[in-house]
Amino acid sequence: MYHKKIKITTIDEVMDARDMKYKNNCFDLVIDKSTLDSFLCGEHSFINVAIYLKEVQRILKVGGIFIIISYGKPDNRLNHLVCFNI
Numbered sequence: 677m678y679h680k681k682i683k684i685t686t687i688d689e690v691m692d693a694r695d696m697k698y699k700n701n702c703f704d705l706v707i708d709k710s711t712l713d714s715f716l717c718g719e720h721s722f723i724n725v726a727i728y729l730k731e732v733q734r735i736l737k738v739g740g741i742f743i744i745i746s747y748g749k750p751d752n753r754l755n756h757l758v759c760f761n762i
């Protein structure tokens with residue numbers, strides 16, 4: 677079995693996920709727990725999801741990991757990610 681020790685530092689800040697104040701390529705890991713679901717339930721859902729995912733892609737380092745915890749089936753979520761090669 678392969679074990680790799682990692683140190684996780686979490687950040688607790690409030691901001692619009694479509695316009696985050698972070699610099700480019702600064703996170704190894706982004707976890708979404710139903711934020712994508714929330715956008716998809718609102719008005720202008722597809723455009724908001726696109727803006728949000730572009731922001732996630734911008735702040736993630738190359739090779740970074742994006743974990744989505746969603747109530748939606750993969751078939752209803754993955755199509756949004758494919759557009760951004762995520």
Ligand SMILES: C[S@@+](CC[C@H](N)C(=O)[O-])C[C@H]1O[C@@H](n2cnc3c(N)ncnc32)[C@H](O)[C@@H]1O
Pocket residue numbers: 691692693694709710711713714715
């Ligand atoms: C279904 S709740 C999930 C909350 C939390 N992640 C959890 O699992 O308990 C969706 C969350 O997305 C947040 N949200 C909606 N639009 C947002 C936006 N533009 N920027 C940041 N968060 C947003 C809502 O405030 C809400 O807290």
